[in-house]
Amino acid sequence: MSRSRLSVALVALGATGVAILSPVAAHAEDGGLAPKCQKAVEDAKAAHQAAVENGTAGSSFMGPKELMLGLANGYGSSGMPKTPKCVDEQAAEDEQKEWDNMPDFVQFLRPGTATAEGMAWAGAILGLGAAAVQGLALIAKSDPSILEPLRAALKQAGIQL
Structure with missing residues (x-):
């Protein structure tokens, strides 16, 4: 996969x-x-x-x-x-x-100049976020314990996994 x-x-x-x-x-x-x-x-x-x-x-x-x-x-x-x-x-x-x-x-x-620049920044930020999530998913396959802090933070926010 x-x-x-x-x-x-x-x-x-x-x-x-x-x-x-x-x-x-x-x-x-x-x-x-x-x-x-x-x-x-x-x-x-x-x-x-x-x-x-x-x-x-x-x-x-x-x-x-x-x-x-x-x-x-x-x-x-x-x-x-x-x-x-x-x-x-x-x-x-x-x-x-x-x-x-x-x-x-x-x-x-x-789009005006400011709108186009804002959209470019938003796209860059979303792309970096997606890359970080993909990287974390790849690392988590070899070491699942890396997700424990994330699970704890989600549990504290009231989200049960």
Whole structure:
């Protein structure tokens, strides 16, 4: 049973990583950028490639971040070119257009900056909590006595297990 949980967790982690990285790559590659912005992206790639060839960019160290970026974009440990500002601006404009095209009854769900940041923090906290519970469950399989303080706290709160 634990092997299936591990495999599900690994698949979910991989899917999350791809989901995080693919919209940026797809947006840059699908030609959805304005011609001027697409030229800025190509110039940034060329400048980065020249810097790598000159030895002024890139590193011999390959950590987890470099590995993921290298797998997603094919840059390896040389790093990524700096993203031009127009890419972020166009992504914001595209998101704004998507919200404008939604029906009126959905418009109240449009997050503001503070709401989006709050939702990101809430998601991070819930994710860390879920990871802690999973870790405790894995440890409890090998040493069930680790759950005694939790059982005592729940019993004191009136919850019988």
